[in-house]
Amino acid sequence: MKNVKSKGGTSGVSNIQRTVPVTITSSELMAKVFPELDFAIPGLFPVGLNMLAGKPKMKKSFFCLDAVSSLASGGQFLGFIDIPQPQTALYLALEDSVRRLKSRLLAISGDTEGNNRLHFKTEWPRMGEGCMEDLEAWVAANPTVTLIVIDTYNKIRGLKRPGSSIYEKDDLELTELKKFADKHKLAVLLVHHLRKSDNGGLQDMISGSVGITGAPDTIAIMEKIKGKGNAILHIYGRDVEDNLFNLKFNTQSLSWELATSENEMSPERTEILEIIEKAKKPMKLSDIATTVGKKLTTTYKLVSGLVDGQYLKKTSYGFYTLLTDNEQDITDNAATSNEPDIMHSIDPNEDLQKMVRDFSGSGGKMD
Numbered sequence: 001m002k003n004v005k006s007k008g009g010t011s012g013v014s015n016i017q018r019t020v021p022v023t024i025t026s027s028e029l030m031a032k033v034f035p036e037l038d039f040a041i042p043g044l045f046p047v048g049l050n051m052l053a054g055k056p057k058m059k060k061s062f063f064c065l066d067a068v069s070s071l072a073s074g075g076q077f078l079g080f081i082d083i084p085q086p087q088t089a090l091y092l093a094l095e096d097s098v099r100r101l102k103s104r105l106l107a108i109s110g111d112t113e114g115n116n117r118l119h120f121k122t123e124w125p126r127m128g129e130g131c132m133e134d135l136e137a138w139v140a141a142n143p144t145v146t147l148i149v150i151d152t153y154n155k156i157r158g159l160k161r162p163g164s165s166i167y168e169k170d171d172l173e174l175t176e177l178k179k180f181a182d183k184h185k186l187a188v189l190l191v192h193h194l195r196k197s198d199n200g201g202l203q204d205m206i207s208g209s210v211g212i213t214g215a216p217d218t219i220a221i222m223e224k225i226k227g228k229g230n231a232i233l234h235i236y237g238r239d240v241e242d243n244l245f246n247l248k249f250n251t252q253s254l255s256w257e258l259a260t261s262e263n264e265m266s267p268e269r270t271e272i273l274e275i276i277e278k279a280k281k282p283m284k285l286s287d288i289a290t291t292v293g294k295k296l297t298t299t300y301k302l303v304s305g306l307v308d309g310q311y312l313k314k315t316s317y318g319f320y321t322l323l324t325d326n327e328q329d330i331t332d333n334a335a336t337s338n339e340p341d342i343m344h345s346i347d348p349n350e351d352l353q354k355m356v357r358d359f360s361g362s363g364g365k366m367d
Contacts, residue, residue, distance in 0.1 A: 037239050040089075040147040040187035041067055042081055046239055047185050049178035049215055051153075053192045053206050054222030058231065059249060059256070060191050062104065063222070064091065064149045066255040067189075069109045071147055072118035075297040078247065079257035079266070079305070088145040090119045090138065094155035098122060107254040110285070110300030124150075127158035127173045132180060139184050148181075151191040153212075170211030178215050194221070222247075230259055253304035268292070268302050273311060273322070282319035 038047045045067075054060045070077035074086035093101055101120055106112065119142070125131050139145055150156060160169055174190075181188040192212070194205040206213050206221075213219065218237035225231060225246075233245045233256075248259040260266065275291050276283050283291075289299035303320055306312040312320045 038185065040071065040087070040189075041077060042083070043240070044081065044220065044235065045147070045187050045189055045218060046237070047181065047187050048217035048239075049174065049181050050187055050189045050218040050220070051192055051206075051212075051216040052189060052220045052222070053194050054231075055194045055224065058222045058224060060222060061093070061096065061151055062108070062249075062254055063256050064151050064189065064191060065093075065101070065104055066108050068118055068147060068149055069105060069297070072115055073109065073111070073295065073297045075109075075295050076301065078245070079301065086115070086117055087147070088117045088119070088142055089147040089149070090121070090142070090145055091149045091151070092121050092124050092156075093151055094122060094124060095152060096122060104254060109297050110253070110304075111297055124156055126156050127176070129158070131156050131158075132176060135180060139186070145184075145186055147187045147189065149189045149191065153190040153192045165209075167209040167211040170209045171214060174212060174215035178217070190216070231256070250301070250305050250308050252308040253301050255301060255304075257301070257305060266302075268294070269306055269311075272299075272302055272306065276312070276320065276322055282315045282321035284319050288320070 039045065040047065052060055052063065067077055068089040068091045069075075070081075070083055071087050071089045074083050076082055096104075098120070101122070105114070125134060135148070158169060158173055160166060177188055177190070193207045195207050206219075218235065218240055221234040221236075223232045223234060230246060230248045233247055235241075235243045235245075246259040247256045249255075250257050271292055272288060275288065285300060285303060286296060288303065289296045292299060294302075303312060307314060307320070310323060313323050314320055
């Protein structure tokens, strides 16, 4: 490294010893070998700063809760993304209560015991008021964490200070969050809203200044399909290929999954139907999981999809059996009625023991 004496310039400053900036040549660049990009959620959310945006009531929180639950249990996310091994995750559910989190997590995972890898907090300080300091402290105490979800970004957004623009504030805050994620080699997922107006492109609809869209490495946007309960998940990123996924909401497990045509069924669900048909009697969820060789939480989501699709029904004590032709006809007729779906019939203040019976079927431990 060489020091040179400045000759001065328009600023009038001269005779200052400055270090010559070190650059990298193209040949040096091409000779470098970089490791594969690390992902918290394979193919979707890499290490770094990520954002999930959608209009209100798009069930973004269910998407995030399923993501951290799948990550912590080592299960399957969205019905097609396999999590290689269980990992530690933190979900800052800043618009929820602990009671509501419990009922939703039970519905999503079917697990009445939980694990020590998934952590929750329903309150967190804002940027500039202790947010980053608390994140640093928590990561220092939990160094194996790979995903932190902040739901929603508005809940930790710093207050605008006199003399600064909204763009400057947004850019500084998100840059700080990105540096934090990169420093600790983990993924941060911010949940944010879209504007109500549909003017412009999807990324232009993200609420706030353009400073918000500039910092994230990956942006995922949930767009509702008009006239249906489905959604399109658009993925844009610096290190991931732009992609889109057609998702449907499973009203049994309260989770999003990859949508398929009415005449198409995944091999995993086809296998489950064949197993129950061969058994010629109702089967317990744990027995189905053992037979197909999958984790209980993954099997629960597969079976819930079959119940939602009117192929199976749940009997007492958490057993599942095939629907008869007559029962399918009755269910089809009921589906065309104006009865509310499970999303609207669940009261967050409802007795939790009743929810356990409704969702797990046994009201106790799932073996």
